[in-house]
Amino acid sequence: MKTELLPPDTLTQQLKTRRLELLNLLNLKMKSQKNLPQGHLRIEQKKGARAPQFYHFTNPADTHGVYIPAAKQELARRLAQKDYDHKLIKILEQQLTLIEKLIKVTEGKITGLYTKSCNARQKLITPVTLTDQQYIENWQNITWHPRPFAADAPEFFTARNEQVRSKSEVIIADTLSRHNIPYRYEYPLELKNGDIYHPDFLCLNVRTRQEFIWEHFGMMDSPAYASRTVSKLKVFSENNILPGKNLIITMETADLQLSSRQVENLIKEYLE
Template sequence: MTGLKEVLLKEQGRLENIIAAVKRQLENTPPGSLRISTSKNGISYYHYQITDKGNGTYISRKNNDLIQKLAQKTYNEKVLKYAEKRLQYVKRLADSYDDNGIEGIYEQEHPGRQKWIHPIEPTWKQRVDEWLKEEYQGKGFKETDPFIYTERGERVRSKSEKILADYFYSHNIPYKYEHPLYLTGFGIVYPDFTVLSQRTRHEMYWEHNGRMDDPAYARKAVKKLQNYEKNNIFVGEKLILTYETEQSVIQTKDIERLARKYLV
């Protein structure tokens, strides 16, 4: 499962980028700091350095460039201090955190002990097994539909759907073909594939749009996508889309890229 661990690693990368950017900016900053004095006549700026015995050297408003650089320097130094402190904390947490820690306790038990244990949370395998056991009525086929079967032995409507199904099957990605889904304001739809994401432990829908160079087909696909969005099913969150035309057919590398991003 990918959860907090991934968030922590992303935050670690973000902080490292911030630290690197701030350090680059600090390389070319003038020495000293900016002192600000406020009076009824307004704000005055002074360039203060360690060697100064007084309040520093007054900066004329004509020298706004120096004011900006010193102000930016102070800000950058504060950001750097905070980011470095936070990075240390995030690194420690990321190194010690395991998203699958509780599940791992059960998995590491002896099989003879496992059969007597009821896990506090279902393991991924138990979740998948229960999910796949669910019976449902698919869309059905017309007499004119081609006879195309997947490696799992189910009938699909196109060679591209077979490629997708066979990829899921060979890579142990749990899926259901044309499982009915009710969309408010539209009715029952049959997503090409309903898949169970190991990354999020939630269902996602994978729609393959195979004839996008056919205007009528494309309009229908767009309408379907709009109805998904009206039901809070958005691309990249709960919906995965692939496309095809006569000149551009689906490639296994495209399926693999999306599966790695959203499913495994």
């Protein structure tokens, strides 16, 4: 089994997202400069005075400026915002320049050392970051045994001809497969106290290499079942298995059943 010494690059996408945010803000602030008053604001706080005094100056040679009375405080506010925005624009431009440079030196550089090599050379190289396909093959090349099924258990099979325990688990498994999300059904995990726990699904976000436990609670209209669910979530919390961090939860009742759209939304949020 190949070992990945360095996780895949997720920084580049974060940089691109940040670049777009900064560009949108820069464009907004550049447009707003056209409607701001001329000059700058000077603030003077005299000793013993209750409130500061504001002065408007437009001539660099005039270091005192014209006093802004209380009735014209909106002018002071607009001048203060103008000075703030002027400094902000410089910072935004500096950060955008640096982000562009960083994107150029990060995007695909490390993985490209391997993927852009010829096949003969690739066979001689141990890359620090595996290709997605290599990582998936490693992750799936593990043997385990789900919990046994009772002889009289209802038969539910996925599109991969994998037996699961409910129609809803068929929906989850088949939707994961359609989205090419690797998963392990009822893969055994050891809790802090040594107990072995079999989650419904252990899923892999290939892009980030993060694993998520997916638990489906299918009889939430049963008080006894709901009570057991609360107890299970308490155990999860004690083992740092938390919703939104590394745990995906779906629930249903007899009247409110799970839909494939719900499953797809969760896949897009956490696993793609």
